[in-house]
Amino acid sequence: xxxxxxxxxxxxxxxxxxxxxxxxxxxxxxxxxxxxxxxxxxxxxxxxxxxxxxxxxxxxxxxxxxxxxxxxxxxxxxxxxxxxxxxxxxxxxxxxxxxxxxxxxxxxxxxxxxxxxxxxxxxxxxxxxxxxxxxxxxxxxxxxxxxxxxxxxxxxxxxxxxxxxxxxxxxxxxxxxxxxxxxxxxxxxxxxxxxxxxxxx
Amino acid sequence: xxxxxxxxxxxxxxxxxxxxxxxxxxxxxxxxxxxxxxxxxxxxxxxxxxxxxxxxxxxxxxxxxxxxxxxxxxxxxxxxxxxxxxxxxxxxxxxxxxxxxxxxxxxxxxxxxxxxxxxxxxxxxxxxxxxxxxxxxxxxxxxxxxxxxxxxxxxxxxxxxxxxxxxxxxxxxxxxxxxxxxxxxxxxxxxxxxxxxxxxxxxxxxxxxxxxxxxxxxxxxxxxxxxxxxxxxxxxxxxxxxxxxxxxxxxxxxxxxxxxxxxxxxxxxxxxxxxxxxxxxxxxxxxxxxxxxxxxxxxxxxxxxxxxxxxxxxxxxxxxxxxxxxxxxxxxx
Numbered sequence: 001x002x003x004x005x006x007x008x009x010x011x012x013x014x015x016x017x018x019x020x021x022x023x024x025x026x027x028x029x030x031x032x033x034x035x036x037x038x039x040x041x042x043x044x045x046x047x048x049x050x051x052x053x054x055x056x057x058x059x060x061x062x063x064x065x066x067x068x069x070x071x072x073x074x075x076x077x078x079x080x081x082x083x084x085x086x087x088x089x090x091x092x093x094x095x096x097x098x099x100x101x102x103x104x105x106x107x108x109x110x111x112x113x114x115x116x117x118x119x120x121x122x123x124x125x126x127x128x129x130x131x132x133x134x135x136x137x138x139x140x141x142x143x144x145x146x147x148x149x150x151x152x153x154x155x156x157x158x159x160x161x162x163x164x165x166x167x168x169x170x171x172x173x174x175x176x177x178x179x180x181x182x183x184x185x186x187x188x189x190x191x192x193x194x195x196x197x198x199x200x201x
Numbered sequence: 202x203x204x205x206x207x208x209x210x211x212x213x214x215x216x217x218x219x220x221x222x223x224x225x226x227x228x229x230x231x232x233x234x235x236x237x238x239x240x241x242x243x244x245x246x247x248x249x250x251x252x253x254x255x256x257x258x259x260x261x262x263x264x265x266x267x268x269x270x271x272x273x274x275x276x277x278x279x280x281x282x283x284x285x286x287x288x289x290x291x292x293x294x295x296x297x298x299x300x301x302x303x304x305x306x307x308x309x310x311x312x313x314x315x316x317x318x319x320x321x322x323x324x325x326x327x328x329x330x331x332x333x334x335x336x337x338x339x340x341x342x343x344x345x346x347x348x349x350x351x352x353x354x355x356x357x358x359x360x361x362x363x364x365x366x367x368x369x370x371x372x373x374x375x376x377x378x379x380x381x382x383x384x385x386x387x388x389x390x391x392x393x394x395x396x397x398x399x400x401x402x403x404x405x406x407x408x409x410x411x412x413x414x415x416x417x418x419x420x421x422x423x424x425x426x427x428x429x430x431x432x433x434x435x436x437x438x439x440x441x442x443x444x445x446x447x448x449x450x451x452x453x454x455x456x457x458x459x460x461x462x463x464x465x466x467x468x469x470x471x472x473x474x475x476x477x478x479x480x481x482x483x484x485x486x487x488x489x490x491x492x493x494x495x496x497x498x499x500x501x502x503x504x505x506x507x508x509x510x511x512x513x514x515x516x517x518x519x520x521x522x523x524x525x526x527x528x529x530x531x532x533x534x
Binding site: 027031035036037040041044073074075076077078079080081082083120121165167168169170172173174175177 | 234255277278279280281282283284285286308309310313314316317340342345346347350398400401403405418420421422423
């Protein structure tokens with residue numbers, strides 16, 4: 001299975017649709033340990049992304065994801081705007097001008113994106129953040145080229161955030177009170193990979 | 202939940218439009234990207250002071266735009282930091298050729314967005330310095346959290362740096378001044394009840410009938426602990442003690458005492474807290490030189506108060522007293 005601009009557009013549309021559907025659920029997760037707007041903020045950003053997708057079919061995947069990055073950075077706000085923006089920006093840079101990618105190649109590009117998030121947010125695995133879903137997912141995708149396995153890793157990573165105590169972001173102020181709740185950033189990250197796998201692309 | 206809104210998506214933009222109509226003599230409101238600019242900006246040769254953050258803390262920050270304080274403010278969505286393009290546009294519009302000082306409250310989102318904006322501005326040849334405000338002593342464990350939060354010291358830094366900039370202070374000195382203010386201000390707040398986000402319709406947190414959140418953050422972040430309700434004097438004493446011990450302040454220190462209403466707290470009660478706070482300060486041996494009491498940094502409709510104490514040496518006091526003409530603070534004109 002190869003990924004090109006058309007398949008990535010289908011992926012982004014899936015993300016936008018699922019975020020619109022699950023917005024309230026993500027807000028609710030965020031309300032438990034943050035400020036209750038993660039779904040609303042991301043949904044606003046991806047709605048703007050979807051508006052711009054129509055005329056992009058002729059662009060390279062890298063150019064497409066760069067545009068996605070800039071749109072998210074300028075519409076999402078909060079911490080997730082710069083973090084997801086950086087994810088897509090660094091992924092786009094790693095893609096260069098190539099037109100198609102195998103699943104493993106896409107995984108390696110997304111891995112650069114995750115490294116970008118780590119640099120900007122200065123968080124590590126186990127801090128109860130989006131990285132807990134993203135790191136295992138891109139590791140599996142880059143090494144095995146299996147999107148279904150990557151999506152499962154993201155889902156497992158999300159589930160594993162529940163018993164953790166948050167050490168980054170607004171949830172960290174809860175201290176031990178953050179234990180027992182799944183991290184909303186990890187939930188949106190798992191949604192990204194669920195779309196990559198679910199989509200018959 | 203009832204709120205005087207039309208469209209949850211338009212809460213911030215419609216409020217800013219109202220502000221533009223009400224205060225067009227002081228400020229201009231720009232959209233796409235959205236920022237609030239001093240009416241007579243840019244001031245040639247003066248360092249521009251720019252701040253911003255999530256909406257819901259009014260009058261902070263847009264209410265502090267004007268002579269002697271901020272040149273521009275960037276309002277984000279409710280409780281969500283502004284985006285880099287807003288900060289860049291505001292900074293460029295305010296830039297009078299002497300550089301831009303960003304006053305940034307220490308929240309992950311604000312820090313990341315201001316950092317990205319600063320990189321873009323520096324690429325365009327604009328000199329930028331940033332001062333991080335993190336005065337909330339409620340956060341004890343800075344190592345395993347996002348660090349202390351920026352609260353009341355933000356208002357004081359905006360006023361004092363604004364006055365020094367109006368006198369012609371250079372960018373590097375202003376950054377040092379901002380850091381000095383942050384370094385000698387300490388704050389803490391408490392909530393009797395949660396705030397309600399008009400954009401999401403959600404309650405920030407839930408408290409029992411006789412419970413308070415002690416050390417609450419201005420977005421409803423949890424504080425040190427949940428305690429039983431107590432008389433105003435007792436609660437005020439409990440807020441003042443960690444504030445005074447943290448710096449620590451010393452007997453004989455001149456201070457500015459700022460008692461802030463977080464939203465839904467009547468002034469009637471706020472002054473009861475102020476009275477208690479000044480009594481505690483005097484008993485500690487502090488010389489209260491200047492006072493600020495009122496809703497200057499709010500948290501939507503949160504029922505609560507926050508106290509900030511700033512050590513106020515003579516130079517800071519002079520800048521505090523300097524003329525200011527904004528929506529929320531106006532004196533010395």
